[in-house]
Amino acid sequence: MTEKTSPSLTRSNIRFVLVRTSHPGNIGAAARAMRTMGYARLVLVAPLHYPHDDVIALAAGADDVLENIVVVPDLATAIADCRLVLGCTARQRGVPLPELSPRDGAERLHQAPPDDEVALVFGNERSGLENEELMRCHAAVHIPSVPGFSSLNLAQAVQVLAYELRLAALHGVSLLPPPLKSDPLATAAEMEYFFGHLAQTLIDIDFHKGRAATTIERRLRRFFQRAEPEQRELRILRGIFDDAQRMARLAGSKKE
């Protein structure tokens, strides 16, 4: 199953809007960031330098994003047909918008009625979004960075939100790849044979040297139980015990 055959997984009607971006490299890097998470609709509002070689260079092959970039003069035009607009802010600015975490923001975008156009808006690298622009948003999304060094690079903010959007899309589908085919784990009975073999081996190689065996055996048991060995791993370990025992027999037999 590829992304192309499962359009419902990634909403194609989510657009990323970059407002008054200063550095064209950030536009390219944002395009790449979106594309890694399956989003391809990028709208630029009054970019300072566009087109520009840095856009292509930093996009690292995100051609379908670049080819479909739309450039408009203001945010109102960029979001005219959108029914949900979230604005990303480094900090609230006297516009009392509901504030969402990236996780909740992504969830909200993804759960909007399926045919609705929705938008995620990012402001200028230095000045962010203007109050008039924030007022066009239904809620603000704030990435929880540390006080004192709170401003993420623009493209990295896009990456974090695109990542959360992908998680929201995958939610309900397992996030992890199918588990690596692995050998069956040892059964409890096999573990008991193993511990018996281990105990005998310790005796044969004179590990205890007169001390009580119990503490050591208990610690080893705890260790190997916790390790949850596969049957194959147990076989290797028991092969090691066999050879250690063989050496002990050879050593002992020479005592005569």
Place this chain on the structure above:
Amino acid sequence: MTEKTSPSLTRSNIRFVLVRTSHPGNIGAAARAMRTMGYARLVLVAPLHYPHDDVIALAAGADDVLENIVVVPDLATAIADCRLVLGCTARQRGVPLPELSPRDGAERLHQAPPDDEVALVFGNERSGLENEELMRCHAAVHIPSVPGFSSLNLAQAVQVLAYELRLAALHGVSLLPPPLKSDPLATAAEMEYFFGHLAQTLIDIDFHKGRAATTIERRLRRFFQRAEPEQRELRILRGIFDDAQRMARLAGSKKE
């Protein structure tokens, strides 16, 4: 409450390790990305171009990260005192490591015993981490990007992981009980000594019997890494190796 007065919120013993980074700009951008989420410990393994103006330029003021960068020649050195090491990969490569989502990886790093040094490792932009380097990791972290365009920019991968770490830090303050006090885990350097001892023991007891050692050693490495032995457990196991080797010596010396 600022970050400085609540040190327990952001673990200072989480280090980000960048291995064989090609583009110094990515180092700077990664430094910034870490810093926004409160992490300041960056280790560079054999960076291609360092120092470099692009590091400073892209770091956008993350001075405390830059001032404390450590440069080392290999990954073993970078993680020698770490008790948990997670490696970020775009894709698994035939090294059967447990695979974690960024969320679970961050949770695991954050929940390690509070005084443990832990590491998050990123490979070269093109080639990622080598198999030998992945084998030094306890698990792989995979950012769920789309098939067909799966490779995030290095600094953006750092940003996503740092972001998840911050969420884990913010989340864990209220919800998790203090971890059970347990013995300290073995460090990466102690594990390497252990594997060396194990390898020699296998030779001494004639385990391989003419077969190539590699597959067995790799399986045993995977098993013991996964088991996350405590220092004390390692000592017991190495004691067993010592006695097995002693038996082998006695057996061999009697051949004359």
